[in-house]
Amino acid sequence: MRCLRTWQTSTNFPSVIDAAAAHRQCSHSGLAAGVRSWFTARASCCRTADAALPARAQPLFFRAHPNGQRAPHRLPAARLLSRSTLTLRKRMSVESGTQSSTYITGNEDRSPVLPRQLLPSRQHDHGPAPSAELVWPGKTSVRTGSLASVASSARAAWDLRGKLVRGEQAENLLIQGDASRALSELLSATAEQSLAGRVKLCYLDPPYNTGERFAHYADKADRAQWLTTLHDHLVLAREFLAPDGSLWLHLDDSEQHRARCVLDEVFGEDCFVATIVWQKRTTRENRKAFSSMHDYIHVYAPAGPKAWKKVRNGLPDEGAFSNPDNDPRGPWRSVPMNVQAGHATAGQIYTLVTPTGAQHDPPPGRCWTYTAERLAELNTQGRVYWPRGGNGKPRLKRFQNEVTGLAPFTVWTADEVGDTGSAKRALLADFPNRQVFDTPKPVGLLERIVGIATDPGDLVLDFYLGSGTTAVASQRLGRRWVGIETSARTIEEFALPRLCAAWEAFPNDGFAFARI
Template identity: 75%
Template sequence: MRSEPVPAPAGDRRSRATAELTWPGKRVGHHAGLVPVPSPARASWDVRGRLVCGERADSLLLRADAGVALAELLAAPGAVDGGVKLCYLDPPYNTGERFAHYDDRSDRAAWLSTLRDHLLLARELLAADGSLWLHLDDSEQHRARCVLDEVFGEEAFVATIIWQKRTSRDNRKAFSSMHDYIHVYAPAGPKVWKSVRNGLPDEGAFSNPDGDPRGPWRSVPMNVQAGHATAGQFYTVTTPTGVRHDPPPGRCWTYTAPRLAELVADGRVYWPRGGDGKPRLKRYQSEVTGLAPFTIWTADEVGDTGSAKRALLSEFPGLQAFDTPKPLGLLERIVSVATDPGDLVLDYYLGSGTTAVAAQRLGRRWIGVEQSARTVEEFTLPRLHAAWADAPGGGFAFGAF
């Protein structure tokens, strides 16, 4: 395998040349995998298959090969039409291991070809302001990043999230791996996608000790790093009690003196230590729109593989649990950040159904694809039945190819 520069063809979404990963058997052309198959008998995705829950099928579970299902969705008129707001993928990692519910051993060239072909199809289903999240471990994630850059363009990269998948130590190896990678790409680019994604809940303490008519507030510092400051941000502040303050070393005031005077007159400045302290800005609870997610997600926040296994065992005590399940908390955070209620979520490696369960609980529509009949029968369908019973919004249909 090698990396070589290639020009972006006319009409391609990539805006500049990028390094492209090559491998034996890779099909030539950036749309080589885009081969939808005609499906006139299944013209509308909300009626294919049998209705399982609800009066209408807002969501869909398919037992099918991922590539076949994606091609069917593309071929069916009006099925999705670029309406997928979130595509979350947890494919086989190509670790070389065999698990109870799937074989994770594949020739690398075949694994990369499948990944690329499926991503090309998924790209056509994705909304213009949607995002794709690819979940992998160290086995192939660095090569997968190159494929993602090729399919979506380097400028579509948003972030790589590090998820703490375990808290126990494995002393059998040179290093004890405790994290996975989730690569986030948005066709519109990170700046546009930031304007439509949701922030995390701001759980900081708010209060209203001075009876401010604008409601509860908390204070934040009014000084910043001085690297890009203007001359007007360096001055001496005099507090209401007459104490004089200069900016801390290496920092400057956030606002110029005239702007600070306006904020003081508007009652938006808090002076701690009885009026002697440095000025702090009052940030009102009504102004908070959510926090930008960090790129490290710990097990304490969203769960780990161990907690996911325990949850599955409690739901299905008589069955052998998945070896690498993802916790519901992790998928609920992803769905919450990337979508709004009513949006469409796609997972074409659905497994035991956690993505669809999270989407159902949060009021999103979903399409899930799983190839294994055993997995669908033992885990996915029962879990989705239970999720719909707990959150009976739109119903879902089940079909098979």
């Protein structure tokens, strides 16, 4: 097991990649190392002994930690479990898919952790151990709170081919190569070249492990290997996130439920923010038992949902505003002044009298938003609108300059952000003579994610870049981005041409291209 030393870093993002200088900085192997001006790979690695799980295939099982108390190593699933333990009784075998008994073990030896707090650097506290842990063959037993998976024993051989793709300086970077190696090298950079703790949004759209074969990749892997790769990538991604950043993991029904367990383990259960359901198709698939029309996007934030809400952006409020009474405070619209009575106080239930003398009680099951005293204050301030010539129930005047954005729903329809079909048609329009991706993501979907999670100038990371939609959306919205894609063909045929076109339309900052 490899470990990477935690480096103290500054907050400046890598600035300029000089094309000529990049061409001069060559290694003895002949590969240009121009990106070393961007990333100075200084990794200090150490190895620690760790007992590995048996190499033979084993079924998946859950390991529960009941209230931090040590329990017998293995308990039969038939045994009654307390409320604090995971009550799942059956699980699927990795290889055969048959049901068998679930093994519940006690809390392993774990070092104590401090209460969660926001830190100015990348040294996040990852909270208490998860209440349940998903275990699979080959998984390391080292707690993921460490940097066990963050390692690189050698410097990268970057090949920039001596040129900057667009712009006079590169604030954005496209990398072709293995994601694990590229991430490890990015983490090993120090000082002003480091990206650790600076990524505001990490969007991941990995293979779903559906068992299907597509034109551009095979979406079938051994489940244990798929989980191991996801786990290691999430551990790496966690080290890039800023304290107020967020990670969005996009999956379908094939593995999303297991991925939630891994996310809870890597980030902590208290870092879960929401699961978004995206309508990926509007046509019906009659060949299967149910026609699947949605994907899942799990959102996690190191700061936790309450703190992250303060920094995330709301959706635009596109409601109509007007100023029929020429209020000097500007356009406004009215909203009802009654709410559900479930948590009402006695002061919110009363009979109010309008300016014309009409009397109103709150609707059944509801109460007034404000007490009678507060309502009188708002009326004096000109914040209350009385419809029907003063006979109607009061409504609050909400001014346009007070609106800060709407909380996003957790269901996103195709009409709002697009679907797979619209994304595929857009790619075919740009590349009519090429076989495009079968399940591309629409730009509208990524623009919404980027818009919610970041502000202009923030850094976005996607290391399953594919055709480049995340980077395209980031470029269009004035965000900086780093994209990593394994397939050279995909970058050459799709990602690079799309990013060049996006830069021509939105020439904010230049970008460079590197290979490892």
